Amino acid sequence: MSSNHQTSQTFNFQGKTLQEALEEVAMALPMILALTIAPALLGTQEAIRQSQSKNKREEHRSRRCNLAVSCVKQSIRSRDVHGKLVVLKDNKLYLTTGASVSEDAQPTTAGSGYPFSGYYLPYPEKTYEGLVSTISDDPPMLNWIYVDKDTYEVKYGVRADAQPHITGPFDCTRQDRRMTLEGWEGFVAVEEFPGIWALYFDRDDDGLVTKVPMGTRVLEVELTRREKKERKPEPDPNQAQTLDEKMKEHKEQTQREEEERQEMFRQQEQADTSAQAAEAPQQNGVDAIDHQPEVMRDISLDLGKLNLEVPNVGHAIPHSPSVATDNISFWSAARKGDGISDADSVTAASSIIDRNENDELGYKRPYVEDDPAPNEIEADVNST
Numbered sequence: 001m002s003s004n005h006q007t008s009q010t011f012n013f014q015g016k017t018l019q020e021a022l023e024e025v026a027m028a029l030p031m032i033l034a035l036t037i038a039p040a041l042l043g044t045q046e047a048i049r050q051s052q053s054k055n056k057r058e059e060h061r062s063r064r065c066n067l068a069v070s071c072v073k074q075s076i077r078s079r080d081v082h083g084k085l086v087v088l089k090d091n092k093l094y095l096t097t098g099a100s101v102s103e104d105a106q107p108t109t110a111g112s113g114y115p116f117s118g119y120y121l122p123y124p125e126k127t128y129e130g131l132v133s134t135i136s137d138d139p140p141m142l143n144w145i146y147v148d149k150d151t152y153e154v155k156y157g158v159r160a161d162a163q164p165h166i167t168g169p170f171d172c173t174r175q176d177r178r179m180t181l182e183g184w185e186g187f188v189a190v191e192e193f194p195g196i197w198a199l200y201f202d203r204d205d206d207g208l209v210t211k212v213p214m215g216t217r218v219l220e221v222e223l224t225r226r227e228k229k230e231r232k233p234e235p236d237p238n239q240a241q242t243l244d245e246k247m248k249e250h251k252e253q254t255q256r257e258e259e260e261r262q263e264m265f266r267q268q269e270q271a272d273t274s275a276q277a278a279e280a281p282q283q284n285g286v287d288a289i290d291h292q293p294e295v296m297r298d299i300s301l302d303l304g305k306l307n308l309e310v311p312n313v314g315h316a317i318p319h320s321p322s323v324a325t326d327n328i329s330f331w332s333a334a335r336k337g338d339g340i341s342d343a344d345s346v347t348a349a350s351s352i353i354d355r356n357e358n359d360e361l362g363y364k365r366p367y368v369e370d371d372p373a374p375n376e377i378e379a380d381v382n383s384t
Helices: 002-010 018-062 243-290 294-306 330-337 374-383
Strands: 065-071 086-089 092-095 118-122 129-134 142-147 154-157 170-172 179-181 187-193 196-201 218-227
Touching: 018 118, 065 086, 065 118, 092 154, 129 170, 154 196, 179 218, 196 218
Parallel strands: none
Antiparallel strands: 065 218, 086 092, 092 196, 118 129, 129 142, 142 154, 170 179, 187 196, 187 218
């Protein structure tokens, strides 16, 4: 009874069996995982959304923009610079005024300068962003925008020119995207000559009293980034315009492609012909051997296998029919080892007789070598 009681206590938890408790835990496990993972997923999604929003907000920083000038305070001279564009000329930044050049052909205005077309770019070996602008369309060269540390003039040049001076940090306001330098707007327009307005940065915020001559007009301005207007691309004079011209151009292109294909085939055929001509001599030697008479080929093959050497004499003497070769049998091979030829120990039993080299081959009637001569027979008869 005690053991049964212990078993029931062991497998019962709060009035439930072990199986029921495990089932409840298994049912609650997905909810626990969801509560654990959901915050991480939400945090990741929010970070991605904020990153995308930031990239979208900061996308304009890499776009080429013009700089439009607007006066902060109204004055008599403000109309000369209000709404003008910043241009680059002679390594300085000016404001367009629309005035003409002087009679001595020296520029009295920046109207002929290259319009500012710049964007933000991280300055090398610095933790802030600088400002660059193209100085020409062809070739599209880039220069750094900087402020002269001595005169506070806004200039442009290569990195070697900008390095000793104030190169940033350049930035812009979040809403209106007005240009800032070192965290604030301190740009001013200075009338260096009548009708010629140059761009300065009032770093000391004192109206440039120590940088420009007394009586020089200085106007506080705001520089607003305005996306550069894309010009209509100039049409290619060689490009087909009408449908007939396009069809003609297509036909000519197809013909050129076909000619190129034929030329490629022709070159391939020439290469194949040259290869065949190079292989022809070798093939002719093989064919000459293949076209020999069948019997001669067999004989040459047999002689090659037997390693025979045919003596070179004026009149060939045929071998005895009973001796086809010096190595026809085992004993003949042994005798040859002793320096004795089989032809010397074999008697010919044929109508073909051995002769001197100068005699002609002939036919002799067979005879029996053991028969006695007729005179000897008659002498024997008389003696008897």
